[in-house]
Amino acid sequence: MTVEILYPELGNLFGDTGNVRFLKACLPEAEFVETALTDTPAFASRAVDLIYMGPMSESAQIKVIAALTPYKQRLQELTEQDLPMLFIGNACEVLCNGIETPNGFVEALGILPYTAKQEMIKRYNGLTMGTFEGMTVLGFRSQFTFGYGDNSQHGFLTVVRGAGLNPQAEKEGFRVHNLIATYLLGPVLVVNPAFTHWLLGVMGCDRPLPFEEDLQKAYEIRLKEFEDPKVKF
Numbered sequence: 027m028t029v030e031i032l033y034p035e036l037g038n039l040f041g042d043t044g045n046v047r048f049l050k051a052c053l054p055e056a057e058f059v060e061t062a063l064t065d066t067p068a069f070a071s072r073a074v075d076l077i078y079m080g081p082m083s084e085s086a087q088i089k090v091i092a093a094l095t096p097y098k099q100r101l102q103e104l105t106e107q108d109l110p111m112l113f114i115g116n117a118c119e120v121l122c123n124g125i126e127t128p129n130g131f132v133e134a135l136g137i138l139p140y141t142a143k144q145e146m147i148k149r150y151n152g153l154t155m156g157t158f159e160g161m162t163v164l165g166f167r168s169q170f171t172f173g174y175g176d177n178s179q180h181g182f183l184t185v186v187r188g189a190g191l192n193p194q195a196e197k198e199g200f201r202v203h204n205l206i207a208t209y210l211l212g213p214v215l216v217v218n219p220a221f222t223h224w225l226l227g228v229m230g231c232d233r234p235l236p237f238e239e240d241l242q243k244a245y246e247i248r249l250k251e252f253e254d255p256k257v258k259f
Contacts, residue, residue: 027056027231028074030067033090034060037080040168042114044213045080051236052226063093069104070097075229077104081115081211084127084144084170090120091134098135105137110204110228114214116142116169118199118207125171138200138207140175140191153259154210155252156183156198161220164245164252165210173209182208187252188259204228219245 031046050058056075059068068074082090094101101121105111119125121137127144134142151168163183172192181190181197190198191209199208206225208214215222219241226232235241251257 027053027229028059028068028072029053029056029076029078030059030061030069030074032061032067032077032079033063033082033086033093034080035062036082036086036090037114037117039081039083040115040166040211042080042211042213045112045114045215046078048213048215048222048236049076049078052222052233053231063089067094067097069109070100075110076225077109077111079113079117079120081117084116084146087116087120087125088132090117091132094120094135098137101135102137105203105205108203108228110225111206112214112225113205113207115209115211116171118209119171119173121200121205121207122173123175138175138202140173140177140200142171142173144171146170150189152188153252153257154183154185154188154198155259156185156188158183158201158221159224161218161224162186162249163210163214163218163221164248165208165212165214165217167209167211169209182206183210216241217245217248 119142122134122140123136124134125132125142177197182199182201
C-alpha cells in the first residue's frame with residue numbers, strides 16, 4: 027500500500043496536514059511518499075494507492091501547476107482507472123481549466139471542467155454541510171476564489187447548507203470516478219469518520235479507525251451544531 031503526498035512543503039495550510047497524520051495512523055503498514063516540488067512524482071512511474079494534496083498559497087498554486095503539467099495525461103489516465111485521489115481546499119484548482127487572477131489568467135491542468143475566479147480583497151469564510159453516498163459531510167471553507175462551471179453531474183457534495191462550487195451552485199466540488207476535489211477544509215478526514223471509511227474502502231482497506239468512538243462522538247456534536255438554524259453559514 028503506497029500513499030503519495032504531493033508537495034507537502036507547500037500544501038500544508040489550515041491544519042490539513044492533520045489529514046496526512048490521520049492517514050498514517052489509519053494505515054501504519056503503508057508506505058508514505060512525500061513528493062517535493064523538485065521530485066518526479068511516484069505516480070508517474072509506479073503504482074500508488076492514493077494521491078493526496080492539501081491547500082496552499084496562491085503563489086504556490088502556480089508552481090504546483092507548472093510541476094504537474096508534464097504529468098497531466100498520466101493523472102487523467104489514473105482518474106479513468108479509478109485511482110483514489112483527494113485534493114483539499116484550493117489544491118482542487120490545480121485540476122481546473124484555469125484561474126482568473128487580478129494579474130491575468132493562469133492556465134491549469136484542465137482535468138476538471140471549471141474555472142476559478144480569484145478576488146484577493148474578498149475572502150470567503152463559511153461552513154458547508156452536504157450529502158455524499160448517503161452520509162452527511164461537514165467542513166469549513168476559507169478562500170479567495172469560487173469555481174464556475176458545470177458540476178451538476180459530477181459534484182462531490184449535494185449542498186444542504188452553505189455554498190457550493192460558487193454561491194449559486196447546488197453542488198460542491200467534484201467527484202470523478204474516485205477523484206475527490208473539494209474546497210472543504212477541516213481537516214476533512216478527522217472531522218468526517220464515515221467519509222474516511224469510504225476513502226479507505228475504495229483503497230481496498232477499510233478497517234476500524236483510530237479513536238473511532240471519540241471521532242464519532244465529536245462528529246455527532248458538530249453535526250448538531252451545523253443543523254442548528256441559529257448557526258451562520
